[in-house]
Amino acid sequence: MIGEWRERVSAENERVCANLLKEGTKAEQRAAREAELAARQTSLPTKKYGVIYADPEWKFEVYSERGMDRSADNHYPTSGTEFIAQRDVASISAEDAVLFLWATVPMLLDALVVMSSWGFEYKSQAVWVKDRIGTGYWFRNKHEILLVGTRGNIPAPAMGTQFASVIEAPVGKHSEKPIKAYELIELYFPNLPRIELNARIAREGWDAWGFNIFPRLKPGDFRQAQARFQFALHRRADALPPCA
């Protein structure tokens, strides 16, 4: 009698273990498919734009331990310069187009590399002077740089309509850029199709692209989903006799 019960418990245990493994494989396949789908959905659009405005997810060393909470990594995923440079921005640029590209002080050279690998030639720059002082090795930075590059034949603003190269505006949320930058671009190019790359919100009159616009895929999401699943699996398995 006891032998018969043992056999039934062991058969049941095997069945449950097999089901759990099947469930695990399916969940992994599903997570991989979802991640791949999200990657496709976050790929750049196919339309061509005359104005491209970008604030990439620069990765750079922070100044000090105190600076750690100011590190971009604590606020959103960042990428190496090579990865950003390989973004196929050329494929969404009209033949005649202008690029406005934000660079932090330590990332200036990287930004110029990115500008050139996206197919734009450096033309000019403005600085955003903040109302708050930050950190830095040589200077305590109080500004960021807005680089301008062009490709093809793009008209510079009409004489007498150019803005001063200094934009004075208060600091907003982490990495948020001043509204004045949009206003300037809209006045310079009221009719060209515009896109903002790495946008957090889509501004009226602009197309927008970035994780916050398609918030499906962030580095680590897939791993986190797997970890969550494995945690659930372990918890459920704990309640059962160990699998053979």
Ligand SMILES: C[S@@+](CC[C@H](N)C(=O)[O-])C[C@H]1O[C@@H](n2cnc3c(N)ncnc32)[C@H](O)[C@@H]1O
């Ligand atoms: C420097 S912030 C941009 C802030 C924005 N200019 C603003 O004013 O709010 C960079 C943005 O890019 C997003 N991002 C990070 N990695 C990305 C990637 N690989 N593809 C698309 N967007 C990404 C981040 O989530 C973040 O919202």
